[in-house]
Amino acid sequence: MEPENHELLLPLVDEENICLPLPINVVSKYWNVQLPMVEAQEIAKNYSGYSGSILIEGIELAERHGLTCKIIHSSLSELKKIIDVGIPPIVILPGIPEITQHASVITGYDIEEKSILHYIQKGNKEGEQQEGAIPEEIFDKQWAEEGRLLIILTTSDILSSINLESNDNESNRLCLISERYQIQNNFAKAGELLKKAIELNPNNSTALHLYGSLLNSQKSSECTQFYEKCLKSNPNSYLSYNGLGNFYLKSNKFEKAEENYTKAIEINPNRSAKIYKNRAYIREKQNNISGAKEDLKNYLKYYPRAPDRGIIEQAIREL
Known part of the structure; x- marks a missing residue:
């Protein structure tokens, strides 16, 4: 018996733009x-x-040209069902160090290898699509950091034919629209949309985190309650623990800052280099010299081309 095929053949594309992501x-x-x-x-x-x-x-551009989109919080089992219907889903994953997040197209999954297949931009010499395989367990752990956010972009008839686990599309769409307003420095409008997103779905971890971050950027102590609500909804939210750490660091509440940075690092130890530098500062203040030195070494490990590398190396020697 031949193995079932759970892979989609996607076109090889290398054109992108900030308003038309790959x-x-x-x-x-x-x-x-x-x-x-x-x-x-x-x-x-x-x-x-x-x-x-x-x-x-990019989503609105695709919609203007005939496609339909839904943005949902999903699950690994639903992701596979969507692939088997013939839809290549787009997932939001943690970014490489110092990039907050990135969107990735999923091209399929391998039952025998227990892996999820990602679209890779560059093909081989024959121009064939290449795929990157990530073990299911690792993929799901990373995806969980972003609340398993998933974007379905397809034709209206196909989208209407599938039953989805969640119905939080409108709330999630407001989150993406709010990010556009933040980029344009219209923070009042961004906050207004995020509050509406939370009203539509009080357990939307994406909206709760984004609103917490917006308040944090405005130095409002109210940010902590939204980060905490996000963590109740999604205990794997690395960014909310990091946000709490940043807020408490700015507030000189070093013990709480270290606690939250540590929880973030436990979720994903290699997501960010900066978090180690921040925790090193706190540990030095608390006279934890060996801990501070270890954190500075990790900072350079995860950010080998750090512009302050010389200063950090000197600090390590002097500790």
Whole structure:
């Protein structure tokens, strides 16, 4: 008996723009929808100087050209069902060190190897699509840090034919729209949308974290209650523990800051280098010299090209 095929063949695409992120472009082309780069470039003029991807702009561009989107909190079993229907889902995962998050297209899964297959931008010499395999357990652990957020981009008839576990699309969409307003420095509007997202779904860990972060950036102590609510909904939220650590560090509450940084590191020890430098500062203040030295070494381990590498190496020698 031949093994079941749980892989989707996606087109090889290398065009992207801050308003047309690669995952949106790949999935759109999979559905034979050619999104105009010229239109994306025109929209990008509204974000002069911004270097990240603006997912909501890419989603809205795809919707203007005939596709339909839903943004949900999902599960590993639902992810597989979506793939088996023939839909390549887009997931939000932790970014590489010092990048908060990134979107990745899932091309399939391997039952025998117990792995999840990711789309990789560059193909081989024959121009074939390449896939990166991540063990299921590791993938799900990383995905859980972002509340297992998933984007379904497809045709309206296909989307209406599938039953989804959650119905928090509207709340999640407001989160992405709020991020656009934050990029534009319209923090009042961003906050208004996040409050509405929380009203629609009080347990939306994404909305709770984003609102906590917005309040944290405004130096409001109210941020802690939203981070805590996020952690009740999603105990794996690395970013909320890190946010609490940052708030308590700024407030000179070193014990609480160290506690939250440590919890974040326990969830994902290699997600961020900066968290080790912050904890090193706290540990030195608390006279934990060996702990501070270890953290500074980890900072350089995870950020070998750190611009302050010389200063940190000197600090390690002097501790």
